[in-house]
Amino acid sequence: xxxxxxxxxxxRSVVNDITGARIQHLQMGKPLRWPLGIExxxxxxxxxxxxxxxxxYLLFDLDGGLLLVHLGMSGSLAFFANNAKPPGPHDxxxxxxxxxxxxxxxxxxxxxxxxAASEQDPVAQKLLGHLGVEPLGxxxxxxxxxxxxxxxxxPIKQVLLAGDLVxxxxxxxxxETLFLAGIRPTTRAKKISRPRAEKLYKAIIEVLNKALGxxxxxxxxxxxxxxxxxxxxxxxxxxxxxxxxxxxxxxPIRGLVQGQRSSYFCPTCQKP
DNA sequence: ATTCTCACCTGCGGGC
DNA sequence: TGCCCGCAGGTGAGAA
Numbered sequence: 086x087x088x089x090x091x092x093x094x095x096x097r098s099v100v101n102d103i104t105g106a107r108i109q110h111l112q113m114g115k116p117l118r119w120p121l122g123i124e125x126x127x128x129x130x131x132x133x134x135x136x137x138x139x140x141x142y143l144l145f146d147l148d149g150g151l152l153l154v155h156l157g158m159s160g161s162l163a164f165f166a167n168n169a170k171p172p173g174p175h176d177x178x179x180x181x182x183x184x185x186x187x188x189x190x191x192x193x194x195x196x197x198x199x200x201a202a203s204e205q206d207p208v209a210q211k212l213l214g215h216l217g218v219e220p221l222g223x224x225x226x227x228x229x230x231x232x233x234x235x236x237x238x239x240p241i242k243q244v245l246l247a248g249d250l251v252x253x254x255x256x257x258x259x260x261e262t263l264f265l266a267g268i269r270p271t272t273r274a275k276k277i278s279r280p281r282a283e284k285l286y287k288a289i290i291e292v293l294n295k296a297l298g299x300x301x302x303x304x305x306x307x308x309x310x311x312x313x314x315x316x317x318x319x320x321x322x323x324x325x326x327x328x329x330x331x332x333x334x335x336x337p338i339r340g341l342v343q344g345q346r347s348s349y350f351c352p353t354c355q356k357p
Numbered sequence: 358a359t360t361c362t363c364a365c366c367t368g369c370g371g372g373c
Numbered sequence: 374t375g376c377c378c379g380c381a382g383g384t385g386a387g388a389a
Contacts, residue, residue, distance in 0.1 A: 087382060087383085088383090118365070118384085156382090157365095157366095158383055158384095159367075159368085192366080192367050193366045193368080194365080195366070195384080211385085212385090243361090246383085247360095247384090248383090255383070256383085257382060258382090301382095304382060305368085305381075305382080307382075344360095344361070346383095
């Protein structure tokens with residue numbers, strides 16, 4: 086489910102609720118992708134200092150360490166200021182605090198909550214160390230982006246998804262940004278010229294910001310911590326629109342599979 | 358070093 | 374109605 090916009094929407098919707106909260110209890114459900122890595126009771130009494138985002142990870146800064154949360158494919162967070170229901174069969178991580186209960190709901194359990202002493206902790210570095218630049222941050226620039234593309238022979242769609250050049254672009258927004266840039270998903274990254282790299286660079290920023298403004302995309306069940314869905318999906322130009330007419334030129338959108346992930350493109354608007 | 362494939366897990370929609 | 378299949382917003386590990 087969640088790509089950068091959804092994770093950032095989640096962060097923004099929870100940061101005021103959780104910042105300053107003192108952890109009172111922690112309850113785990115079924116195992117998630119990775120173990121928490123600490124005895125849950127050792128988090129009791131710690132205070133949440135803030136919530137940051139790195140790629141698709143949420144970083145809860147505690148006064149005694151760091152809690153990394155990933156939403157996987159089907160995860161979402163909910164915050165209950167009071168009277169939360171008991172955890173359901175897909176609620177696998179409950180963080181009870183004096184300000185309310187933060188709950189990770191994740192049917193497929195590809196998500197995770199991982200404790201690390203700090204960002205330099207090997208546990209954190211294993212997850213964050215290889216991540217590329219933040220596309221909505223000050224370090225994202227055309228020059229470095231194009232230089233990075235030049236070193237990769239893989240199809241551009243898969244380079245975007247890999248997250249080691251630029252983070253946060255997942256399966257929906259990869260197809261959408263490539264449509265906006267007029268580049269086919271199969272185009273080899275190193276073949277992309279500087280002008281086209283610049284179009285793609287701008288498209289990434291534009292698409293992610295637009296999705297943020299729509300509260301993200303809700304295909305099945307994504308919502309922010311107040312249970313509100315996103316609306317970007319209805320604005321998608323190509324994602325999940327195989328066979329439907331391109332919104333620009335009416336050519337039927339094509340679908341294909343790359344690296345076991347579906348891609349979508351307009352054969353007229355997007356050039357190899 | 359980079360690229361590719363697999364694995365993890367559950368639910369849902371489509372076709373028969 | 375019910376079963377089976379394929380597919381779903383991610384990503385680390387291991388192989389090639």
